[in-house]
Amino acid sequence: MKTTSNTIEVGVIGASGYTGAELVRILSRHAGAKLRVLTADRNAGKPLQSIFPQFAGLELPSLVALDDAKLDALDAVFCCLPHGTTQTVVAGLPKSLKVVDLSADFRLKDTGVYAQWYGHKHQAPALQGEAVYGLTEFARGPIAKSRIVANPGCYPTAALLPLVPLLEDGKISGTDIIIDAKSGVTGAGRTAKEGTMFAEIAGGIHAYGVAAHRHAPEIDQELSGAAGHAVTVTFTPHLVPMNRGILATIYVRLADGATAGDLQTCLASRFDDEPFVKVLANGATPATRYVRGSNQCHIGVFADRIEGRAIVISAIDNLVKGASGQAVQNMNLMFGLNESMGLEQEPLFP
Amino acid sequence: MKTTSNTIEVGVIGASGYTGAELVRILSRHAGAKLRVLTADRNAGKPLQSIFPQFAGLELPSLVALDDAKLDALDAVFCCLPHGTTQTVVAGLPKSLKVVDLSADFRLKDTGVYAQWYGHKHQAPALQGEAVYGLTEFARGPIAKSRIVANPGCYPTAALLPLVPLLEDGKISGTDIIIDAKSGVTGAGRTAKEGTMFAEIAGGIHAYGVAAHRHAPEIDQELSGAAGHAVTVTFTPHLVPMNRGILATIYVRLADGATAGDLQTCLASRFDDEPFVKVLANGATPATRYVRGSNQCHIGVFADRIEGRAIVISAIDNLVKGASGQAVQNMNLMFGLNESMGLEQEPLFP
């Protein structure tokens, strides 16, 4: 690791996708980090600005192929590669680098579960053990000491932030947790497909991957840890005609004797000092537009019409708290920086 | 009732809102009905085309105030007035008219429940008893004989179409029915409010009326009838940045021994001959865009990850099957016409 400067030197592997661009947006204004390397194999040699003209005013390193990237001099890299391709890349990185991986490759602790959901054997099971699941608010200690952070998925982040404390505190049952989630289209990445074309998405909504989305086992894993027993969730993602945002509407069964008010109290207390999680006053409903472009998570709690049940709603920006923002939050922790550094921007609304 | 012609002469009371305009769109091409009267108190004297230029090519009666409208010569009227204001209007209509009321005023059988949810005593309790709840597919006999049809709400239509047969056939439990619904913005009507301005809606999603929406008791009422016992649902509506469409993602508990496949079979069998309800092949997911502008309802059934549970998804256009299309479907039945008359258009996609 570089030690002669106070500024962390970082690289982004896979900089031509949306999470890569979002890292550039955040890190270009980060007081403690400097972007040194941007890789993009198919666009090697081009300036990033030719792909993302929003950076026209920035001075940035040109895109290089990963094989040509000089990584040794860096302190940290962010991996923004597709699921399945990251394991071997991370295995091949200099051990001096700290790594925040935004893919799903190191999130599942059980390599059998990984194989089942991703369709192939894990290529770096040893590193799997080393990686820390980086939902920042719940793992500050391990993250600070880790070399590899598996940055959580966007849906899991939105679901786990309210559910983990409620399960840990025994306020809700671990059975029949139903997560109805709605995502903006950037969650599908930047690879052109018919299904994410404008004319296929605008003016409509649909569910996809019903009871079969790869974020389900990730949510199960973390909730099981919080509950102390195996938890299986119902999880239905939907695609909404918006660029950014995840809204998770979560239906839970209250623990015996608990009320929706208890849930509100539990969460408000848990997140009281958190810079990025805000439990809204009773009755206020989270909306993705009010966290857009920020690392914030808004949470609301509601009594249900059915006795013994409650509804918890959370909202994040999938590209920020659900990906690149949380990745920087983790990097800050890993290097002993102020956790909020680079993440202070207010949401962009309207 | 007029008897000298084969064409039904109809009026639209409250023609300057979205459901009124949708009735004009449908009825202007209806082979068995003729638009004779359009009322709009604040816009009396204007051509409808000055409000809705999409009708520039049509010859239509000018807007008149309700008090000035000649209704005696008509066969039927559609009431598109706000909730709460319709009871006295309908009570004052000539008894020779058949009435399809698109407001909520005659939907709830229990006037106590009405008072609880709408905040005032029902003004026409006698007519309340006369009105038939017009979810066409489940009430053809009564609708055909009725004088007043209470046209179902948009959310109830989307939820009841799949749930009623499943409860009637005992395939699902009446407890813990969770309806997570997503609506286009036209569902909020055409009155200008901050909350439905473009800049407040575009690029975001939020829930509203959580556990407190007025369509909940309407759904309860009809499901209770289907189940043979009192049913209380969880119902969470969301506002989606799209003009039209409702997607209802419904989480149900299977009856003992039942499977998701049984639900699929039950629904496919029940709706096999229906012109406007289509149960999709196993695994296909309904999307609002594929019913946009049509009177269609698409339904999909999915096994859940949690044993003993299933997910049922339905999609309609809130302004058509959820309002004006179903209203015309009901009018057709009330006058002995082919039920599909005027409703044959394919969805408009993209």
Add this chain to the structure above:
Amino acid sequence: MKTTSNTIEVGVIGASGYTGAELVRILSRHAGAKLRVLTADRNAGKPLQSIFPQFAGLELPSLVALDDAKLDALDAVFCCLPHGTTQTVVAGLPKSLKVVDLSADFRLKDTGVYAQWYGHKHQAPALQGEAVYGLTEFARGPIAKSRIVANPGCYPTAALLPLVPLLEDGKISGTDIIIDAKSGVTGAGRTAKEGTMFAEIAGGIHAYGVAAHRHAPEIDQELSGAAGHAVTVTFTPHLVPMNRGILATIYVRLADGATAGDLQTCLASRFDDEPFVKVLANGATPATRYVRGSNQCHIGVFADRIEGRAIVISAIDNLVKGASGQAVQNMNLMFGLNESMGLEQEPLFP
């Protein structure tokens, strides 16, 4: 040509794109035509409904490869293939078929101009001469007698409808005609590309093909014919975050002595009896939403702030009057049917 029935039997070559789907939508309700053949090479063997679920309720022929399609029994085909690939296909069709070609392949009379803009020599110059440029309102006689109609481009349709009468009547100058056009995203077709992904389009607007779009020479050609001398236009297309619609804002220089009022009178008079072209009353502004899903063109005329100039605005649905609707309008003419048959639907707003 089939002669034993009153119903025209038609095929759609290239049915899996947006203009193909739009033809299916229109023709499935056409009283004088029957869809017999749908081709789509990559999707041969599938039902069209697997690609376009909005047709779930229709009985349609399955998709076949073009080479396997039985075209001899048909009366007419619509060609919805990409530019450049259509010439040889049309050349190979049975001569008994009437053809409406929605590509650009037969629109430019001068094969040199074609080669210049499309980058290769025309493959069927003989047929080029036979084809009639099918802007219906201006070419009814030739269209009715033709075997091959080159269906106009969407931008040219929007621009030519108001400009041709004004030039023919000498109301405007042929110099300095500036066409600033705004299009919905379906105009770019259904091939997945980064540039038409939802997240790249939503919430923004940009110009493209500035002074270099292939529809410019098509507009030049037809305006030159109307003016009686060579006309070169300024033409700037823009991509708007909407699915359908073209708005052409056209800046013209008035002929000596002419006023904006004269333009209004000229156009109102010219289109007075037209079923699909509506010149709006003075001061009313066309909007694409009011023609969405219909074959209508709305036109508005405005005096400019600069003396001697005027502004003319036209709005169409690019997939209907700008493509498939006009194609059916032309087919109707070619077979002596009522020109409006199948095209009577009102616009879908909101």
Add this chain to the structure above:
Amino acid sequence: MKTTSNTIEVGVIGASGYTGAELVRILSRHAGAKLRVLTADRNAGKPLQSIFPQFAGLELPSLVALDDAKLDALDAVFCCLPHGTTQTVVAGLPKSLKVVDLSADFRLKDTGVYAQWYGHKHQAPALQGEAVYGLTEFARGPIAKSRIVANPGCYPTAALLPLVPLLEDGKISGTDIIIDAKSGVTGAGRTAKEGTMFAEIAGGIHAYGVAAHRHAPEIDQELSGAAGHAVTVTFTPHLVPMNRGILATIYVRLADGATAGDLQTCLASRFDDEPFVKVLANGATPATRYVRGSNQCHIGVFADRIEGRAIVISAIDNLVKGASGQAVQNMNLMFGLNESMGLEQEPLFP
């Protein structure tokens, strides 16, 4: 003026609209200014967060009525009131305050022109003379010395940034300048009106105020100054289904001997050192999405198909460079701060 601290203490008059919210977003992270007063007469007593939940994480002064606001202790105020109401308010402010007015009230130098376009006599003609038209890049000296800055309109900002240098340098003619502008919906403000409801805007585009928009005389005034003779422009604004952004497509006549390349050179040279204006490389087209949320202006230059003409395109965010961002840029100048302070954020894309 306060002098005992290095931090400017500022107020926002009219904080419950979009430009007010945008000022809060920017100023809450401004290193040299502190928000002390927020006024909103109708919402006095509420926290701003109840109106704009995106600020849930900020500590802000509560809203007060203007009459109750303690303005004497401030250094500066931003006026975000509607046009016509601002003159008397500004006239009544303590003379110790510096004022950036975001309304149109002080932009037109000729009070006769003001009366003609705004329909009433100017209420503070003396202050009119004192106010400096604050298009920052062209008026740094006067702005730095001024007490009242009339912040330019959003359309004028987009049009003037490229046109003023071209006229000053004699590269284009002052006649026949045609500005076809496209705006996001926030430009219409936050007052609920039918015309800006989601369902009226989504999926469509239209022109408005054709040849009659109040920003036209403002553009004329500044271009006349740049040209040295009276200039009258053609100006057509359009409403685009997006929240933010203005794209101005400008059609100009080249001066004798000038080429489009000369225009490119002129602008690139003029803006070379500007932090917020970027002239794109030849052939690149500006897009509003690439400046969204930032104070940037992107400009592109293109040769036209018609000889002797060129096309210039500019893109800004109407709420930032077109309103609140430029207002802060001006405040920075007025107080001798670094002009970019608080405005360093990169655009938010996607």
